[in-house]
Amino acid sequence: MSPAQPKPGEILVFLIRRDTVCAECGRELYHNSMITLEKERGALCLECADLDHLEFLPSGDAALTRRAVKHSQLKAVVVQFSRARRRYERQGVLIEPEALERAEAECLEDAERRERQRERRRIRDADADQRYIATFAERILELFPNCPSTEARAIAARACRKHSGRVGRSAAAKVFDPQAIRLAVTAAVRHRYTDYDERLLAGCDRHQARQMVQPVVQQQLNNWSAAETARPPDAP
């Protein structure tokens, strides 16, 4: 986001990092003061910019911010430059005090309704997880038709837990590609149908343990694959 390109009608206010002076009244403005920047005049304090009657609402409460901004005729977006991320970041908004009061009242009124909405969202997300697991299990059964469906579902559930935190839903397609499915199934077989875990616990080197159980893993994968579509052994 460039501070030079506010949305139409949007006033930008900057939380400054370096001390400066108001170009109009000459007041000293210290670190974390709010200013506007005008092309001709430079930094202006909020009094000189005629914004000092507005109230600062920090970012964090999305519903309150959305409502307060909607009710406020005059409003400004407050940004600060992040040195670490090298970009301007939104800190909050300046809005008319009456707009904030109205927004707070509205949020109090329907707090319960919004809690129910959040609950519905949680349920929707859980449904999405269930669909993901079902799709993953179907793919497993396409590649390994003789794999018991309860087994396929258990493997899919495990893969879902593993991925839900790390890849977004948009990346799910990638997770469903045959290679990813094969890896998930291979790992599951290794853990459930061999003594791989015991070997690890006994202090066996991971690479070596994999090699030792590989014939058992491959045998199980072959059993689960349809005879006519049996594939050459995959590397562990």
Ligand SMILES: [Zn+2]
């Ligand atoms: Zn001033």
